[in-house]
Amino acid sequence: MDPDLDPGRSCPLHYHYGPEVLDRLPVAEAQTLLVVGGLYGNVDALNAILARYEAECRAATGPVRLVFNGDAHWFDVDPDAFQAVNLALAEQDAIAGNVEAELAAASGAGCGCGYPEYVDAATVARSNEIMERLRAVARAVPGSRNQLGNLPMHAVFSVAGHRIGVIHGDPESLAGWAFAAESLAPPDTALRTALGCAQARQTSPELVRDYLRRANVSVFASTHTCLPVAQGYRWDGGAGAVINNGSAGMPNFSGDLRGLITRIGASPAPDALYGIELDGLHCQALPVAYDHRGWLRRFERWWPAGSPAHRSYHPRITRGPVYTASQADRGFVRV
Template sequence: MTEGRSCPLAYRYQADHLCAEPIPVSEDVVYVIGGLYGNPHALTEIERMARSEERAGRRVRLVFNGDFNWFNASDELFQDINRRVLRHTVSLGNVEFELANPSAEAGCGCAYPEFVDQGVVERSNRIMTRLQAIASGHPELQDQLSRQPRHLCLMFGGLKILVVHGDPDSLAGWGLAHEAFSAGNDSAVQAWLQATDADVIACTHTCLPVLWSGRVGERARTVVNNGSAGMGNLRADTRGLITRISTGAPADNAVVGHDQGSIEVSLVPVAFDVKAWLPQFDTLWPAGSDAAQSYRSRIVQGTSLAPEQVVFHSVV
């Protein structure tokens, strides 16, 4: 096993088991929040967004599907992020799995594919080692994390919403990455939707956003990857993104969205205070540090993607 490139067998699961027992959801809106990356200002903004929806008469469920830890490399911030997140519905990402159950030779547990530079892999492994040292001082939070599931299936608006971290084969899978859709992974996506019987798959882990729509059999299906809630996702845009799924009013500020009958699936921005976050990030991860080298430019500038590059449609 190569640290950061491969992952433990415990990360694997079977696609046809993932939606066997969906959990009923009574709220009007679900936020699926992946890749918070330990950003407290993004979390504060998401909490504010939910309160705003509730003032408008819409009940909101917050679902965190992993990697809510990463940059929070201090005792105070580690406790703050985990205690706030664990009040809500949670499933694990590879980061939380490795914080709660460190695996020999897993490194960061990211399962980075070949197109990711080795320097990124090695820096991520070192970030994980630093965060594990902090987590070890908080065994009560490690215990809480260890008891969270690796995936969730929600029954919402009469549809099955499968919430995973990576893809339907692995906690750290890259099969639903933006790069995979760009390379033409339609057959794999359709096979996963057929196997899981999900109407929507909501994922994260792979850092860049995706909104895919198509039909499998007689049913409309959607795959949505929010990229990162705690970092910029689009060109010259520092805002995070989360997945918003609603049975009522669609989001009026969606970057992209898709109407799927009884529900609306959209990617909505998280306009956190980047000017407040950046000094805190720089204190934790000064120039030359692993996280600064890998992520600071994205925090400041966003990515190279335009909104239209996030949208994919089935070719079948």
């Protein structure tokens, strides 16, 4: 463990990779790709997502892939639920998030979230507490730390002739925030004001285009930063996109209690909320309607009032964040 790390804020050195690593990975073909980030141990959302995957498989004429892109665990301090999530990770494609990385081997970075300075200290401290409790569960479930430690940090898929880079944070780091809704330029001023991060660093369209080029992908599918966003980019002779699903296992929009996953396909899904189309490639935000009442009962049993997860997440789980689908649906910007 590195004693210089600031738990919950720091990004450990081994989280860093750089976009070029994606250009060197083997590519898995898919007609449809479901990208599931931030399940956060919601086993009810997991059931709904696996049912959707089965339905997509029945409807498709080519391969359908489901990839978990990190933070599949978080609230699942019940050993049976923890094992159910691990089983899904083993049966499908999966990469690590900071939660899995820190469960496999504590780096001294607490939860490993790499929270930016505008996230308050109390929230960071509670995330570190959640991680400590989850670590005890991982230690008690045989083989799980090994399994999670063997997950890669990135994957590349080919859909409709486009290379898709699947990452957890951003193209630099497992816990990077460059693809947060509040970071991607052009800025959403109302959102940045609401989050108290008006001065936070912006990820310029030029930088995203550079990341796309260096990774040799048309699309980055990310998660990690908890709020969804889909941003397209056009430049002379080309186009690309970043799509961040927010959370598969928590509400993402005000008053909408569904989770959200990313669906990337050669044909669009009729029930998507919004998306970006790139030359025959549909990158869409797909809602996950799960048994919310059942999940809330579980959550409150595992994390009763006063517990760190309840204090940090109960308002969002019961009402959704102060954020709307129209804020996530950014359309294209010219580079």
